[in-house]
Amino acid sequence: MNTASSRIPRSRPRAAPRPARPAGRRAPGSAVLGRVRFRALLWPVPPVLVLVPAALILVLTLADTWGRLGWRALDWVYLSSQVGAQARLPVTVAAGAAALVAARLVRPTLVFAQPWQPRTGRDLPLRHAMVVTGWCLGAYLAGMLPLTAAVAAAGAGSPDPVAVLGALAGFAALTLLGYLCGVLARGPLGVPVAVGAVFLLTSLPLVADPWAALSLQLPFSPFLGVRESGPLGAYRLGFLLLSGVAVGWTAVWLTGAPRRLSAVHGTAVAAVAVAAVLPHLHPFPLVVPDPEAAEVCAEHAGVRYCVHEGHARELAAVTALAAPVFAAHGLAEAAPGQVRDLSLARGEEGPFDGPDEDVLWLSVHPGWNPGHEVPAAVAHGLVPDVRRCGSDGVASREAGAGPRERRASVVVDLEAWLAAQALDGGVHGDNLFAGAGPERVRAWIRHDHRRLAACEVDPGELPWRT
Amino acid sequence: MRVTAEHLEFGYRGRGKALGRAPGKDRGRVLDDLSWTVGPGVTGLLGPNGSGKTTFLSLVVTLLPVRRGRLLIGGHDLSTASGRAGARRVLGFLPQRFTLAGELTVADTIAYAAWAHGVDRRACADAAGCAMELVGLADLAGRRTRTLSGGERRRVGIAAALAHDPRVLVLDEPTAGLDPGQRLRVREAVARLGRDRTVLVSTHLVEDAAHLCDGVGVLAGGRIGFHGTFPELEALTADGSGGSASGSGFERAYDRLVARLGEGS
Numbered sequence: 001m002n003t004a005s006s007r008i009p010r011s012r013p014r015a016a017p018r019p020a021r022p023a024g025r026r027a028p029g030s031a032v033l034g035r036v037r038f039r040a041l042l043w044p045v046p047p048v049l050v051l052v053p054a055a056l057i058l059v060l061t062l063a064d065t066w067g068r069l070g071w072r073a074l075d076w077v078y079l080s081s082q083v084g085a086q087a088r089l090p091v092t093v094a095a096g097a098a099a100l101v102a103a104r105l106v107r108p109t110l111v112f113a114q115p116w117q118p119r120t121g122r123d124l125p126l127r128h129a130m131v132v133t134g135w136c137l138g139a140y141l142a143g144m145l146p147l148t149a150a151v152a153a154a155g156a157g158s159p160d161p162v163a164v165l166g167a168l169a170g171f172a173a174l175t176l177l178g179y180l181c182g183v184l185a186r187g188p189l190g191v192p193v194a195v196g197a198v199f200l201l202t203s204l205p206l207v208a209d210p211w212a213a214l215s216l217q218l219p220f221s222p223f224l225g226v227r228e229s230g231p232l233g234a235y236r237l238g239f240l241l242l243s244g245v246a247v248g249w250t251a252v253w254l255t256g257a258p259r260r261l262s263a264v265h266g267t268a269v270a271a272v273a274v275a276a277v278l279p280h281l282h283p284f285p286l287v288v289p290d291p292e293a294a295e296v297c298a299e300h301a302g303v304r305y306c307v308h309e310g311h312a313r314e315l316a317a318v319t320a321l322a323a324p325v326f327a328a329h330g331l332a333e334a335a336p337g338q339v340r341d342l343s344l345a346r347g348e349e350g351p352f353d354g355p356d357e358d359v360l361w362l363s364v365h366p367g368w369n370p371g372h373e374v375p376a377a378v379a380h381g382l383v384p385d386v387r388r389c390g391s392d393g394v395a396s397r398e399a400g401a402g403p404r405e406r407r408a409s410v411v412v413d414l415e416a417w418l419a420a421q422a423l424d425g426g427v428h429g430d431n432l433f434a435g436a437g438p439e440r441v442r443a444w445i446r447h448d449h450r451r452l453a454a455c456e457v458d459p460g461e462l463p464w465r466t
Numbered sequence: 467m468r469v470t471a472e473h474l475e476f477g478y479r480g481r482g483k484a485l486g487r488a489p490g491k492d493r494g495r496v497l498d499d500l501s502w503t504v505g506p507g508v509t510g511l512l513g514p515n516g517s518g519k520t521t522f523l524s525l526v527v528t529l530l531p532v533r534r535g536r537l538l539i540g541g542h543d544l545s546t547a548s549g550r551a552g553a554r555r556v557l558g559f560l561p562q563r564f565t566l567a568g569e570l571t572v573a574d575t576i577a578y579a580a581w582a583h584g585v586d587r588r589a590c591a592d593a594a595g596c597a598m599e600l601v602g603l604a605d606l607a608g609r610r611t612r613t614l615s616g617g618e619r620r621r622v623g624i625a626a627a628l629a630h631d632p633r634v635l636v637l638d639e640p641t642a643g644l645d646p647g648q649r650l651r652v653r654e655a656v657a658r659l660g661r662d663r664t665v666l667v668s669t670h671l672v673e674d675a676a677h678l679c680d681g682v683g684v685l686a687g688g689r690i691g692f693h694g695t696f697p698e699l700e701a702l703t704a705d706g707s708g709g710s711a712s713g714s715g716f717e718r719a720y721d722r723l724v725a726r727l728g729e730g731s
Contacts, residue, residue: 040587046567110567111564112582112626119583
């Protein structure tokens with residue numbers, strides 16, 4: 001044997017130079033091995049185990065966000081919260097992929113993952129986790145890019161970096177949890193376990209508010225006018241970073257040998273457990289009003305219309321769609337002095353503090369449809385609450401319906417008729433106000449507005465139906 | 467580079483094997499005051515089932531902690547964390563039972579093994595190429611490992627253990643379960659490897675050891691009962707039956723030695 005030619009590059013801690021090779025001679029199989037050099041970003045994970053889930057994540061994210069690209073009133077606060085909310089399914093895929101990588105490539109019987117090998121107890125699991133997390137997170141962020149561009153084009157509000165970082169830390173931590181499941185299971189069973197566990201953990205905020213401090217998202221999507229509360233965002237970020245480190249460290253510990261439990265392990269477990277319990281004992285507020293909100297206003301026919309400055313583009317639509325409803329109602333004293341964007345509501349005011357006769361609050365939110373929502377909200381504000389009729393909210397003119405239900409139907413049909421006046425004025429043929437001219441309705445409202453407000457008008461009393 | 471054990475002891479707490487001669491407080495002890503030095507070349511480690519061969523190899527490759535006595539790989543003392551870390555960089559190990567990821571090619575498998583052993587990522591492909599050449603796998607570089615025969619898989623395992631050019635190579639039953647042709651190929655590959663490194667081969671096949679090894683150690687009763695060459699083993703246990711320098715002769719000598727060691731303990 002030619003010893004010189006059979007020598008293998010010696011193991012060096014880092015950055016070993018290429019081994020010397022006799023001139024004009026290439027190692028057999030080098031054509032195949034050459035492909036390895038092009039896989040630097042995947043190394044040492046087989047491409048299929050990373051690229052397939054990454055592609056799936058990209059498709060899932062795009063599919064979920066594509067319909068929102070044309071939404072009105074997109075803003076940065078909404079996008080910041082969506083980074084976590086949209087991640088539910090992608091992070092489940094990422095966790096499953098990480099579990100599969102661990103199951104396939106970290107079994108201690110594998111010739112390249114034996115517990116005693118220098119890189120197994122640290123570099124190998126970290127590199128696996130980094131490659132899988134990096135590709136999956138990268139695919140997710142790529143999938144979020146179109147929505148981000150749409151929000152940037154709208155330019156409303158400002159991003160919430162803590163919420164975004166919390167979501168990204170959560171994505172990484174949950175992917176690592178999937179990897180840990182794979183390491184523990186040492187087989188394909190780790191994949192469904194990881195998928196189930198991560199899906200459960202990401203669903204918990206939808207079950208109870210305190211879990212929002214421990215998972216990816218809030219139980220709702222905040223938008224312009226409020227922000228995720230600072231303590232909540234900071235706690236979530238800290239918890240998820242701590243969890244990610246603890247989970248990653250455990251996976252590393254499990255792949256190495258010999259393994260010895262130490263006080264540090266107990267401390268880490270206790271720290272994560274305590275951190276998971278605290279928000280349940282002292283729940284954080286989920287959102288707080290944005291103190292920097294400025295308003296943009298316009299006045300039309302005696303009504304002042306104000307929206308958040310980030311919704312300035314919506315002001316014309318609000319005015320154009322609300323004014324015909326007020327005009328159709330006709331009674332000046334019934335119209336509020338202001339129509340205000342709910343994004344302008346603060347702790348000491350707003351619809352949450354009881355009815356305000358002079359202000360009609362209107363929710364301008366991402367994805368809203370002003371053509372439907374503005375007339376409906378204004379009309380709803382102009383008619384009495386149907387519960388005043390004493391029918392428990394039931395409105396009916398069916399045979400056998402009681403007088404309360406019949407009176408409630410007047411309120412409900414008037415609301416629908418008023419809303420329709422902002423558009424083409426058309427209502428369903430069964431509507432009590434169908435066929436009645438606007439002037440005649442206005443006159444009736446002027447005449448009977450007190451009885452209407454008290455829900456005392458029976459459908460048979462409407463002048464055009466007698 | 468030498469492997470040196472000095473007064474090495476090891477036992478499994480609460481379970482595991484017990485030495486037949488060590489009841490009571492020694493229950494569970496597998497290695498008992500074992501001292502042995504393995505030098506360059508191919509050295510065989512023989513012993514009956516349960517004699518502690520796998521335990522000794524597990525200590526050598528740092529899978530188990532050294533609690534009593536000393537175990538040195540070159541200058542690396544395995545009772546310390548830094549010593550284990552240093553030793554791992556110069557060790558190669560083929561366990562008796564190992565698995566391959568079926569979806570990977572032979573070249574990828576060995577390249578990943580090289581990386582796991584500490585070779586820089588950019589040098590892994592070349593390292594794998596050289597290791598494949600050494601064990602005669604160059605033609606199979608692009609094959610998925612799931613399509614390999616038993617002997618080819620064993621040689622992939624050896625190449626994976628070699629990929630970082632270890633100074634000390636530990637092979638646990640490298641020919642177990644192979645047909646005669648495959649055994650021959652593996653033996654040839656191992657023999658080549660022993661020319662410029664220390665190779666420790668654990669096997670229960672005396673014939674293989676006789677063909678492969680420059681020296682042999684026989685583990686019985688938790689310690690090395692014999693260390694020397696096969697002719698020395700044969701001479702030591704000669705009973706006048708005229709056994710020749712063949713595999714069967716060495717097997718008889720080995721059997722007599724093991725029986726003698728068993729009586730002594």
